[in-house]
Amino acid sequence: MEPKEKHYLVITTIGADRVGFADELTKEILSHNGNIEESKMAVLGGEFASLVLVSAEDIKAITGLVDALPSFGKEREISIFLKKTTPPHSREERIAFRLETVSLDTPGIVHAVTSILKKYDISIEDLETDTASAPMTGARIFHMRAIVTLPKRVSPRKIKEEFEELESIQSLEITLHPLSVSTE
Structure with missing residues (x-):
């Protein structure tokens, strides 16, 4: 059985640093059946920033995130940038x-x-x-x-x-x- 094609979304967020934001973001991703493949999260100055690569086997999961995350960010005063992307590609050795x-x-x-x-x-x-x-x-x-x-x-x-x-x-x-x- 051939593995299903995955769909990918990069989510970038930045907002005032506060306890619980990573939990809320990852819960939202999971609620849309997204899988976090890679992420970086850090406090920079007084801001909390995250860069997250999400994958899903169903394009509807990615579309759901694209539709839901702008209001998620607005409710929490967090800037969110979304970019659909392709699977990681092979390069020369x-x-x-x-x-x-x-x-x-x-x-x-x-x-x-x-x-x-x-x-x-x-x-x-x-x-x-x-x-x-x-x-x-x-x-x-x-x-x-x-x-x-x-x-x-x-x-x-x-x-x-x-x-x-x-x-x-x-x-x-x-x-x-x-x-x-x-x-x-």
Whole structure:
């Protein structure tokens, strides 16, 4: 028996941080027979944001969510963006790396790093940043952590050389460590 075709919806939400919102959103998704395949949820400033990939075997489940979520958001003063999407697609075989940066917090760090990634056709699978106060000085320290995938044709050594140059220009510490082979 062949598996049924799945239908997909990406739900993005943002609203004032409060206890219970994730429960309410996931209950609404479940009430329409949606299945959460992937999600990211975080507090950013005073806002709670979520990014959720929902799948369903019945298109009516997705249509029901598309119809119901705008009023769900309005009732709770939450901005909601919906986008129907396709199944995750296969790409060429790639090599996964963990990328980390640490530096004093200055504008342009994420852009500088992502510019190098773009130059070499490196995909960002996951990226997060945060700042914290240094224990002794109180200076703002910036951290970036990412999972990136390099096409097999790209030399990790070349990327490390580019990062070393960036480190000297922007006073960053960048590490790039292989994870495993990925065939997404």
